[in-house]
Amino acid sequence: MKRTYLAFGTFAVIVLGFGLALYGIPGNGNDAAGELGANCQAAVEAGARLDPVIGGEVAAFIPASRPQDLSALTFTGADGSEQSLADLSGRLKLVNLWATWCAPCREEMPALDALEGDLGSDDFSVVPINIDTSGPERPRQFLDEIGVEHLPLLTDKSMDIFNKMKAMGLAVGLPVTALVDGNGCLVGHMNGPAEWNSDDGTQLIKAALDGTAQTTRDAPSAAAPAGS
Numbered sequence: 394m395k396r397t398y399l400a401f402g403t404f405a406v407i408v409l410g411f412g413l414a415l416y417g418i419p420g421n422g423n424d425a426a427g428e429l430g431a432n433c434q435a436a437v438e439a440g441a442r443l444d445p446v447i448g449g450e451v452a453a454f455i456p457a458s459r460p461q462d463l464s465a466l467t468f469t470g471a472d473g474s475e476q477s478l479a480d481l482s483g484r485l486k487l488v489n490l491w492a493t494w495c496a497p498c499r500e501e502m503p504a505l506d507a508l509e510g511d512l513g514s515d516d517f518s519v520v521p522i523n524i525d526t527s528g529p530e531r532p533r534q535f536l537d538e539i540g541v542e543h544l545p546l547l548t549d550k551s552m553d554i555f556n557k558m559k560a561m562g563l564a565v566g567l568p569v570t571a572l573v574d575g576n577g578c579l580v581g582h583m584n585g586p587a588e589w590n591s592d593d594g595t596q597l598i599k600a601a602l603d604g605t606a607q608t609t610r611d612a613p614s615a616a617a618p619a620g621s
Contacts, residue, residue: 432460432578433460433462434460436457436460436574436578436580437456437457437458437460437579439574439601439604441456442604443456443580443581443604444456445600446593447597449591450591450593451583451587451589451593451594452593453583453585454582454597455581455582456581457578457581457582460579461563462577462579463478463558463573463577464479464576464578465577466558467553467554468522468548468549468554469529469548469549469550470545471545471547478520481520482577484515484575485518485573485580485598485601485602486572486573486574487519487573487598488520488522488570488571488573489505489520489522489569489570490524490564490567490570491522491523491567492523492524492567493523493525493531493532493535495567497585497586498567498568499535499539500586501586501588501589502541504587504588504590504591505521506519507543507589507590508589508590508598509544511590511595512598512599516602517598519543519589520547521547522547522548522549523546523548523549524550524552524554525548526551527550528548529546529550532546555567555569563579563582566584566585568584570582570589571583572601580604
């Protein structure tokens, strides 16, 4: 009988230890995850404050409903180096996934370029990431043809960034655009094109800049993506 109690006691300790690890009781090494969740919760609250300015050209914009961290999403910079959204910490980012074979993406690009020209700063950047699987030649030619002046050519020919955003419930097709705060947390997202330099689009971005200033004020400023 003593052996039975001993075995049960050992099993109970193991289960309790697993439960503590699973649910992040303080002192178990999950403090960083808890801090990240708190940071991204602030982005959710910032997204909720955008409701009054969602409409018109950006009527399909959906504020974040739960904390989601996008900072680890990677892409290839204009200089060929691997970069991530974490490299742009401290600034609001409008991350747009596009492809040359996507007609709405092609139509939307001039508006994104104009938005970057109007509002691009140390506090805000448009981050357009091309996911053509054939490489950068075709998207570079397209950007040259339409006279893009303010946007860099950022790429991910593996489409990994799209697949990860799809797995997160954010992407259903192209174009897809995510508004990401200075901590790399999702503020909101939108599937489909928009005239981002319209009054509706610029009002949304300006409201987001005001709403996320509190959550990113202590984050270090970072340089724009290489080539911007």
